[in-house]
Amino acid sequence: MLNDDWKPSETSAIPLYKQIAQFIKEKISSGEWTIGTKLPTQREFAEILEVNRSTVITALEDLKAEGLIEGKNSGGTVVVNNTWSLLNNSRTPKWEGYIERGIYKPNLSTIQMINKLEFKNGIIRLGTGEVSPSLYPKQAMKKILHKVSNNLESMGYEQPKGSIKLRGAISEYVKKFGIKTSPEAVLIVSGSLQALQLLSMGILPKASTIITEKPSYLKSLHIFQSEGMKLKGIGMDEHGINVNELRNSINKSTKLLYTIPTFHNPTGILQTEERRDEVLNLCREKRLPIIEDDAYRELWLEEKPPMPLKSKDKDGMVLYIGTVSKCLAAGMRIGWIVGPEAVIDRLADIKMQADYGSSSISQAVLSEFIESGLYEKYIEKLRNNLVVRRNITIEILEKYFKHIAQWNVPKGGFYIWLKLKKHISIDLLFKMCCEEGILINPGSIYDFVKNSNIRISYSYADIKELESALKRLSEIVIEITART
Amino acid sequence: MLNDDWKPSETSAIPLYKQIAQFIKEKISSGEWTIGTKLPTQREFAEILEVNRSTVITALEDLKAEGLIEGKNSGGTVVVNNTWSLLNNSRTPKWEGYIERGIYKPNLSTIQMINKLEFKNGIIRLGTGEVSPSLYPKQAMKKILHKVSNNLESMGYEQPKGSIKLRGAISEYVKKFGIKTSPEAVLIVSGSLQALQLLSMGILPKASTIITEKPSYLKSLHIFQSEGMKLKGIGMDEHGINVNELRNSINKSTKLLYTIPTFHNPTGILQTEERRDEVLNLCREKRLPIIEDDAYRELWLEEKPPMPLKSKDKDGMVLYIGTVSKCLAAGMRIGWIVGPEAVIDRLADIKMQADYGSSSISQAVLSEFIESGLYEKYIEKLRNNLVVRRNITIEILEKYFKHIAQWNVPKGGFYIWLKLKKHISIDLLFKMCCEEGILINPGSIYDFVKNSNIRISYSYADIKELESALKRLSEIVIEITART
Incomplete structure (x- = not known):
């Protein structure tokens, strides 16, 4: 709520508390903070605006006196009027009701928190499934x-x-993986x-079950x-999804298998x-269509992975999804689906209803x-970098997690699926890590x-940070384990 | 279905019909044309592949002999097997069922046809709500x-x-229109x-009614x-939406007013x-939230339009939508919503679930x-161009449509809402125009x-094309009117 970088000016003739009161008043009168909005705490105000708490209290008192805000017993301060509603007999729409009743x-x-904390300065991101900005191909991109x-x-x-240019490039590109398709x-x-x-909007009825x-x-x-x-979740072993369990799970309501056969997220x-x-x-036997998510294919480390399911699909049974978010640039926001033309046509129609297509610049650049x-x-260069990063990370784990966790050594992708030996509250772990500036998934x-x-x-994280953060993570795990 | 630019090679040692049969076979065996797919007609094949119809017939006969396709009585030729299913006892998933049962x-x-025809070479687009590529600011964009x-x-x-850079730029930019907001x-x-x-996914319950x-x-x-x-639609007069009718239409299920107060689409x-x-x-009285779509604001021709509803909104009652699709570049795919922070937070969360945000390049460029x-x-330059275009178009209408239609003279935006004096089948008009390479909305x-x-x-269309296409349109209208 207070991310505008605004701070009261120390050199102004107007007292700090008045500047703050004015700032809040504008938030309210512009409709940005509607009636019912809960204000930050006095402590938060003081911290973010870099003033004494007493200054904040004076400002809030002023606004209370004007009838704009009220302190509730439960502790928070809430907007109860806006300047307009004090003048007129106006009534704001109850947005809360709208928000709660929305379909989605x-x-x-936890994901909302992760999405937010990822942009906090100085936080070390131990779980982020992106290539580190330090590996971004700046010169190549400039040229392009x-x-x-x-x-x-x-x-x-x-x-x-x-x-059509990008679709042509993609249909050429996937040939490398044994996929034959026209644009x-x-x-x-x-x-x-x-x-x-x-896919969820375009090809599946409401009561479907998706297996994954x-x-x-x-x-x-x-x-x-x-x-x-x-x-519905199906267990995995080190060779992939469990086929017997899969067979037993398929019934009338099962409409789709969503699978990541190559460098699976999150297990690797x-x-x-x-x-x-x-x-x-x-x-094929069960006539169960497959969505194959192949986001990590290019990120093999020592040897190429087996060809995608799609390369053996002779029946148009597999919808194949690729993307550059993982190996090149998530901010490009470009991926692709390859599948039977009738399905692609339908999805294209839905896409036209959703956003009229993806960014032309992104498409031209890619x-x-x-x-x-x-x-x-x-990508070749990236692979070399990732090998180094994986090896170092495994060494760090050997050093600090040997007694407290187990893990796999991934052959590609980004992820190590760290299993703690003793059960502890991961929620608590998440919170304690956050407090120390470490973000985990x-x-x-x-x-x-x-x-x-x-x-x-x-x-994602810098290699140095990887070591310090993982070390600290192991200490926090041990701390929590000792407590429980 | 046949947009790959592939043509059989005249100089190849392999006969044309065999090349064509092989081409179709690959489409089928790759799963691109699944079982059940209807093939183009013989005439279409011949035209697109630039061969004699007899060559096509021989190719299709070959495939029929192999059991891959079948001629149905109703006229079409349909894929009945794929190479795989001939070998094995495989069964393709019934995608048609999936497609029909999807939620969206x-x-x-008509819109699907328009979406497609817009990319047909040589077609004159009389209805397209975009700035002509000839007005695209190539040099400025290059610099940026x-x-x-x-x-x-x-x-x-x-x-x-x-x-955050773009949100900062937008919150500065909308100040011009009297809208005060933080990023x-x-x-x-x-x-x-x-x-x-x-909005449809995030803030509205299923049984809502939206007024527009x-x-x-x-x-x-x-x-x-x-x-x-x-x-639910509410009538308009030349000053905008009819307020009495609006008042009478609001009831318990009414959750939102969607309105385009400035250079309304399609009436101008x-x-x-x-x-x-x-x-x-x-x-305000009815506590009915408003979505104000302000896509055309910048496209005023002689004088600035009144300030947006949002500029007078003191209660956070208006969600304001802006975009650069209409005045700069639709392919950029960037727009913005300004509203109460709680609603914006909710919509941001839904957006994260829909596509993890918009293209970073587009955002940086904008x-x-x-x-x-x-x-x-x-935009100043664009306005001057649009004034010229509007004036010419009105002149053309005066010349050819005086006796057969009525229209408004728009003060901004792109659109003239042409009302034919006699009722004719607009579907027929649409089709006849398409056949002559003229696309109307x-x-x-x-x-x-x-x-x-x-x-x-x-x-959109070139000025010369505007004249020729509008002239032809008037003739077709007269032709159809005479028939009915």
């Missing part, structure tokens, strides 16, 4: 942006399925998250649940070739990046059951 | 892209509400269409209806200051464009009742 569920509160800026003749809406069967989306949203790995990235989202669908597991065949055969060969070169947000896992990402 | 409604078929490319240090996810109460979205989608002008741009969308809500009507006050007072002052300069897609209107846009 809010994000999990210059080229694009020289060629850009206009910037209108793109075709419903996305820019007509490719849909450009704003990241793979949007792919899932379009347990744990799964999908569980941390509300996309399908908000549209009235259910998620790489599905074997054999397991892939088993999954494909079972789904086509150029891929076609110029710079993308390939950049608790395993609970990905799982169907309570667990004692943490998703550690070796891709 | 498909776009109106260079600057951005030099400064871009990374390209990660942005904050949930959007880049905290601004949400960056991927165009104003996405704003509406987030009759006709309205909103009626051409399915966003609210797909989420189980109803639209500019709401007067007085009418704005009446609408605001009524909504911040720079606005802050550098180039945006302001560009039939009024029916915006209206709640049958009408004989056409939305003419003077912003």
Whole structure:
């Protein structure tokens, strides 16, 4: 609420408390803080505005006297009038009611906190599934942006399925992975998250069940649940999803398998070739369509992973999702879906209703990046960096977590799925870490059951920070374990 | 289906018909054309592949012999097997069922056709609500892209509400229109269409009724209806929405007024200051929140329009939507919502679930464009161009439509709402125009009742084309009128 950087001026002729009162008054009179809005605490005000608490108290007293705010017994101070409503007999719409009754569920509160804290200065992000800004290909991107800026003749809406240049580049690019497709069967989306949203709106009836790995990235989202669908989790072993359990779970309401066979999020597991065949055969037998999320494929470390399920799909049974968010730039917001043309057409129509297509600049930049060969070169370099990062992280874990946790050594992707040996409250761990400026992704947000896992990402934080933060994390774990 | 640019090679040793059969086989075996897919007609094949129809027939016969396709009695040829299913006993998922049962409604078929035809070579777009590519500020954009490319240090996810730089720029920018807001109460979205989608998912219960002008741009969308809500249209006069009718329409299920007071789409009507006050007072009295869509504000021609409703909103009653799609570049996919912080927070959370934010490049480019002052300069020039275009278009109408239609002279925006004097089938008109390479936006897609209107846009087509296409349109209208 107080992120505007505004501070009262020490050199002004107007007393500090009056400046503060005026500032709050403007927030209220502009309708930004509506009636019913809870104000920050006196302590928070004092901290953020860098003034004494007594100054804040005086300012608030002034506003109370004007009838704009009221202290409630429960402790908070609340906006009860606005300047307008004092003059007239006006009544603000009750936005709270609107917000609560909306169709979409809010994000999990932990995820809301993570989304927010990621932008806090100085916080060390141990769970972030992104490439570190220090690995961003600044020079290559500069070159591409210059080229694009020289060629850009206009910037209108793109075709419903996305820019034909980019779709052409993608259909060439996925050939590397054994996927044959024409640009007509490719849909450009704003990241793979949007792919899932379009699928939830476009091709599934309300009472559907979607099957996925347990744990799964999908569980941390509300996309399908908000549209009235259910998620069902299937256990995994080191070769991937458990096929027998999968077979037994399929029934009439099962409409889709969502799977991340390659460097799974959050466990890092790489599905074997054999397991892939088993999954494909079972789904073919049961006529169960598959969404294959292949976000991490390019991030193999020592050797290439098996080809995607889509490469063996002769029946148009697999919808394949790719993205550059993980290996190049999340801020580009570009992903793609490859699938049967009729499904792609339907999803393109839904996309036109959702946002009229993805950013033309992003699409132009990415086509150029891929076609110029710079993308390939950049990824090779990135892989080398990630090998180093993974190795160092594993060493750090050996050093500090040997007695308190178990983990996998991932062959690609970003994630180590750290399982604590003793059960402790991960919520408490999350909070205590936050207080010390360390942001972790608790395993609970990905799982169907309570667990004692943490998703550690070796891709984002600086290497030095990785060591200090992981060390501190181990100490906090031991501290909490001792308490319980 | 056949947009890949592939043609059989005349110089190849392989006969043409075999090349074509192989091409189709690949489409089928890759799962791009699934079982059940209807093939193009022989005529279409021949035309697109630039071969004789007999060559096509031979190719199709080959595939029939292989059991891959079948001619149905109803005329079409359909994929009945894929190479895989001939070998194994495989069964493709029935995608058609999935597509039909999805939650979201498909776009109106006319709109799907428009979306597609807009990219057909040589078609004259008489209805397109975009600035002509010839007016695109190429040099200014080049400058900005260079600057951005030099400064871009990374390209990660942005904050949930959007880049703080752009939110800062927007909160400065809307001051021009009397809107006071901090960056905290601004949400960056991927165009104003996405704003509406987030609102439909985030703040409204299923059985809501949304009130809007009759006709309205909103009626051409399915966003609210797909989420189980109803639209109710309120008539307009030359001063804007009819306030008495509005008063009588508000009941318990009415949750929102969606309105375009400034250069309304599709009628071009500019709401007067007085009418704005009446609408605001009524909504305040009834506690009915307002979505004010202000996409066309900057496109005034002779004089500035009255300030937005939001500028007089002291209760946080108005959610204000702005965009650069209409005045700068639709392909940028950037818009914004200004409103009470609690509502903006909620919508930001939904946006994080929909696509994790809008393109970082687009956001960086737009911040720079606005802050550098180039945006302001560009718009001034654009206005001068639009005045010329509007005047010419009105002259053309005077020349050819005097006896067959009525129209308004818009004071801003893009649109002339052409009302035909005699009722004819606008569907037929649409089709006949399409056949002659003229794309019109039939009024029916915006209206709640049958009408004989056409939305003419003077912003997109080349000026020369405007004249030839409007002339031809008048002739076709007369032709159809004579028939009926």
